[in-house]
Amino acid sequence: MKIFCAPDGLSAETINNNQNELLLATIDYARQMSPFYKEILQNAGTLQSAAHAREYLDKLPFTTKQDISNNNWNFLAVKKQDIAEFVSTSGTTGEPVFLALTENDLERLTCSEERNFNTINAGKEDLFHIVVTCDNLFTAGIAYYRGLIRRGASVARIGPKSIIRHFQLIKELRPTGIVAVPSFMHYLIRHANEIGINIPDLGIEKIVLIGDSIRNTDFSTNTLGSFIENSFRRKVFSTYGISEGQISFGECEFHHGLHGHTDFVYVEIVSDEGIPLQDGEIGEMVITTLQHEGMPLIRYKTGDITFKLSGQCLCGKNSVRIGPVLGRKHHRLKVKGVTLYPKTIENAIFHLKDVINYQLEAYTGDTKTDHIILRIGSHRNDDKFRSSLIDILRAKTRVVPEIEIASPNEIEKKLFEGGSRKAITFKDRRIKLHE
Ligand SMILES: [Zn+2]
Missing domain, CATH: 3.40.50.12780 (ANL, N-terminal domain)
Structure with a gap:
């Protein structure tokens, strides 16, 4: 042929x-x-x-x-x-x-x-x-x-x-x-x-x-x-x-x-x-x-x-x-009525000067909706930095996840947890009810 x-x-x-x-x-x-x-x-x-x-x-x-x-x-x-x-x-x-x-x-x-x-x-x-x-x-x-x-x-x-x-x-x-x-x-x-x-x-x-x-x-x-x-x-x-x-x-x-x-x-x-x-x-x-x-x-x-x-x-x-x-279909998040993908959140914060690395984690909350933790690796951990992150996320994603700020080394360890060869920027711990 x-x-x-x-x-x-x-x-x-x-x-x-x-x-x-x-x-x-x-x-x-x-x-x-x-x-x-x-x-x-x-x-x-x-x-x-x-x-x-x-x-x-x-x-x-x-x-x-x-x-x-x-x-x-x-x-x-x-x-x-x-x-x-x-x-x-x-x-x-x-x-x-x-x-x-x-x-x-x-x-x-x-x-x-x-x-x-x-x-x-x-x-x-x-x-x-x-x-x-x-x-x-x-x-x-x-x-x-x-x-x-x-x-x-x-x-x-x-x-x-x-x-x-x-x-x-x-x-x-x-x-x-x-x-x-x-x-x-x-x-x-x-x-x-x-x-x-x-x-x-x-x-x-x-x-x-x-x-x-x-x-x-x-x-x-x-x-x-x-x-x-x-x-x-x-x-x-x-x-x-x-x-x-x-x-x-x-x-x-x-x-x-x-x-x-x-x-x-x-x-x-x-x-x-x-x-x-x-x-x-x-x-x-x-x-x-x-x-x-x-x-x-x-x-x-x-x-x-x-x-x-x-x-x-x-x-x-x-x-x-x-x-x-x-995004990937199985990564779709639904947070308080807003549908979005992890990439939307990553895209909102990756370029910020003080964001060295990051990891997102999704889990199923008590109300059976998706909750997200955004872990930021930064040398800064002050209120001004935190509130600037919240402002950007609210404007670009309409969602404000729970934010945890740690040292870039700590985040690096989480990204490669369990000997992963590829950085795990999105960790999905949600209870899958279907699919
Ligand atoms: Zn064309």
């Missing part, structure tokens, strides 16, 4: 027709090749034609990460000898879920990243400093790497190294672009300020971010994004990917949502009850992979909360766009 990589600039009608054909092909392929989907699709009856693909899809059950965890190799739709690469992502309870990519799947990945970089005019003149991990079974780093090479750009695969090493290499190689997570950029800026480096002098012009959102729901830039943009005096480009589906989304120069690749993914947004929502309505993103050979997914619940836009973008593209990811 040769990958169909649609050109940019297709009309909404052509995109719609292409997606119907690709959905039909995906359903036929999964029925024949994926042991997991075989039974589900046989029970659902036959899909007669591409024109009926969406109504057929609407009736299919959702697939969850737990399904992949429970039946990992039943999702494999190719022979083992046809697998080009294995990647993994963490499962619901932390154990890894494995994903298999064929050579065509790698091409599919390359094609989507090439388009993302084309959109931001990255090409032959550029050298990109890649901070994202390119090994240890991660996909994202390799996707950026392949997309950039295909665009004719140069790359330096650094990965997560010490900040000193990053500065050495930036000084030596003079990259024009960088791919990193926002928290790394935040760290880089703070460190540069400490050692007296003027950030714009680094010469980095194209900043591609993955991970935490840098936009608000109205697409204005949030505190984290503004901090990076103001420091570099450049607009930054947000990207988003889902390892399970081997798909990516990226912003165009209008920064009005993340463009999806309609030849590789069909996107739905659904309510808590699983009802498909309209454009602009916030819910969980559900994806159906198109042209994915190794492990196709049908109606896969990503757990990410966002919204979609189907109309034409200011850049002229008609491809589906998604809003910023507001």
Whole structure:
């Protein structure tokens, strides 16, 4: 099967027709090749034609990460000898879920990243400093790497190294672009300020971010994004990917949502009850992979909360766009009638000069509602500092959690409690009544 990589600039009608054909092909392929989907699709009856693909899809059950965890190799739709690469992502309870990519799947990945970089005019003149991990079974780093090479750009695969090493290499190689997570950029800026480096002098012009959102729901830039943009005096480009589906989304120069690749993914947004929502309505993103050979997914619940836009973008593209990811569904908090995600609180306080580190903890209170403790690591612990924190939280999140201020060392210990390799910025101790 040769990958169909649609050109940019297709009309909404052509995109719609292409997606119907690709959905039909995906359903036929999964029925024949994926042991997991075989039974589900046989029970659902036959899909007669591409024109009926969406109504057929609407009736299919959702697939969850737990399904992949429970039946990992039943999702494999190719022979083992046809697998080009294995990647993994963490499962619901932390154990890894494995994903298999064929050579065509790698091409599919390359094609989507090439388009993302084309959109931001990255090409032959550029050298990109890649901070994202390119090994240890991660996909994202390799996707950026392949997309950039295909665009004719140069790359330096650094990965997560010490900040000193990053500065050495930036000084030596003079990259024009960088791919990193926002928290790394935040760290880089703070460190540069400490050692007296003027950030714009680094010469980095194209900043591609993955991970935490840098936009608000109205697409204005949030505190984290503004901090990076103001420091570099450049607009930054947000990207988003889902390892399970081997798909990516990226912003165009209008920064009005993340463009999806309609030849590789069909996107739905659904309510808590699983009802498909309209454009602009916030819910969980559900994806159906198109042209994915190794492990196709049908109606896969990503757990990410966002919204979609189907109309034409200011850049002229008609491809589906998604809003910023507001948080993970199972992290959603409800505090005194206000619904919010831990990221909203983190985003309100992370940039404050005296906040060195922090941890949020949620627990179920006596009244069965969510309560939050915000632990701040700071060298300050005076009333003025505390009341400034309260003011900012009230203004930006409409919620004032219980605040505990401790030394940064004490918070550091809590972040890595139990030998965790990754800082636990959100600790969920709530009693789960459902899910
Ligand atoms: Zn656009």
